[in-house]
Amino acid sequence: MTQVVLTEIHGKVGLIRINRPEALNALNNDVVDGIGAAIDAFEADENIGCIVLTGSEKAFAAGADIGFMKDFDYMHAYQTDFITRNWERIKTARKPVIAAVAGFALGGGCEMAMMCDMIFAADTAKFGQPEVRIGILPGAGGTQRLPRAIGKAKAMDMCLTARMMDAAEAEQAGLVARVIPAGQLLEETLKAAQTIAGFSLPVVMMIKESVNRAFESSLNEGLLFERRAFHAAFALEDQKEGMAAFAEKRKATFTNR
Ligand code: CAA
Numbered sequence: 001m002t003q004v005v006l007t008e009i010h011g012k013v014g015l016i017r018i019n020r021p022e023a024l025n026a027l028n029n030d031v032v033d034g035i036g037a038a039i040d041a042f043e044a045d046e047n048i049g050c051i052v053l054t055g056s057e058k059a060f061a062a063g064a065d066i067g068f069m070k071d072f073d074y075m076h077a078y079q080t081d082f083i084t085r086n087w088e089r090i091k092t093a094r095k096p097v098i099a100a101v102a103g104f105a106l107g108g109g110c111e112m113a114m115m116c117d118m119i120f121a122a123d124t125a126k127f128g129q130p131e132v133r134i135g136i137l138p139g140a141g142g143t144q145r146l147p148r149a150i151g152k153a154k155a156m157d158m159c160l161t162a163r164m165m166d167a168a169e170a171e172q173a174g175l176v177a178r179v180i181p182a183g184q185l186l187e188e189t190l191k192a193a194q195t196i197a198g199f200s201l202p203v204v205m206m207i208k209e210s211v212n213r214a215f216e217s218s219l220n221e222g223l224l225f226e227r228r229a230f231h232a233a234f235a236l237e238d239q240k241e242g243m244a245a246f247a248e249k250r251k252a253t254f255t256n257r
Contacts (some may be wrong), residue, residue: 005034007041010190012049012197014042017056024062025055027108029086031065036089043095046256049197049204051093052189053116054100055109057182060125063107066134083140090115094205096196100189101125102182106164111140114149117208119175120189121167122182127175130162148215149175200238200254 006017016038018025025031035053042048055061072082090097090112099105099113102122110127113119121127129142137143138159147155150173158165170176180188196204206229213225233239237257245252 004031005038007038011194012047013190013193014048014051016053018061021056024059024104026063026065027061028065028068032086036086039089039093043093049201050193051095051097052100052193053097058103060101060105060113061109062104063109087140096204096208098189098193100185102185107131108140111138111142114141114145118177120178120180121170121176122185123167123179124182125167126164127170128164129159133162201256202236203233203238
């Protein structure tokens with residue numbers, strides 16, 4: 001049987017590939033559980049400092065698998081806690097997760113990319129929330145994360161008309177961090193991930209937590225959270241090493257302590 005989720009380790013980076021080419025990487029339980037298991041393994045591996053989630057050249061993921069969902073009734077969706085039960089493992093990852101998106105990122109695919117800490121897009125990427133066309137609404141965070149990322153006007157446009165947004169518009173709107181020529185997407189994303197993984201992991205995790213706090217709190221509460229983490233960083237051996245290395249004009253060697 002084909003493995004629908006593949007993993008590789010590149011230096012200090014864990015790479016997760018969605019691998020259902022026959023269905024444009026549509027997300028079913030096997031895929032979502034496979035991604036969750038890969039994140040569990042990379043989080044537990046102390047040699048990994050950053051995770052990259054990608055698909056194929058043609059599709060990051062064309063959404064939740066419509067065949068898998070089409071006969072759900074309300075009680076099944078509710079009792080099995082559809083989406084919340086397993087999709088949100090990406091959200092709870094403490095190490096940074098970068099989505100490397102080429103081709104279609106639609107519906108649950110776009111939402112899964114948005115659960116990651118940032119999106120690097122190939123110039124072929126197409127983002128969309130076309131659920132309205134099949135009689136449902138975005139259900140994996142699209143109605144909430146999209147307005148936060150690109151504002152209400154464009155979020156409404158995408159969710160209500162089902163139109164797709166290309167990579168250039170997605171970058172201009174703030175949905176993606178970088179647009180990269182398709183042939184270099186993985187190489188460039190892995191390079192950025194290696195840079196992150198070369199820093200102090202506890203500091204990287206504190207930065208991720210602090211930025212995410214900005215979406216959950218008032219400015220003053222967020223600033224207080226940041227300041228506490230900032231003060232705590234002075235307890236790290238990596239802070240002593242980082243500042244000593246700067247003073248001695250050498251590269252810092254972080255030990256994640
Ligand atoms: N679920 C199941 N199968 C899918 C799929 C999906 N979301 N998206 C594509 N596929 C399958 C197609 O059925 C097709 O399979 P067959 O060859 O067996 O017929 C195969 O992938 C290739 O797709 P197409 O022939 O349609 O390829 P295309 O290039 O002509 O079109 C596309 C590409 C525009 C992405 C089109 O496939 C499409 O519109 N897909 C559905 C997109 C969608 O509606 N996504 C949202 C799903 S709902 C959701 O995600 C809910 C949520 O919020 C969690």
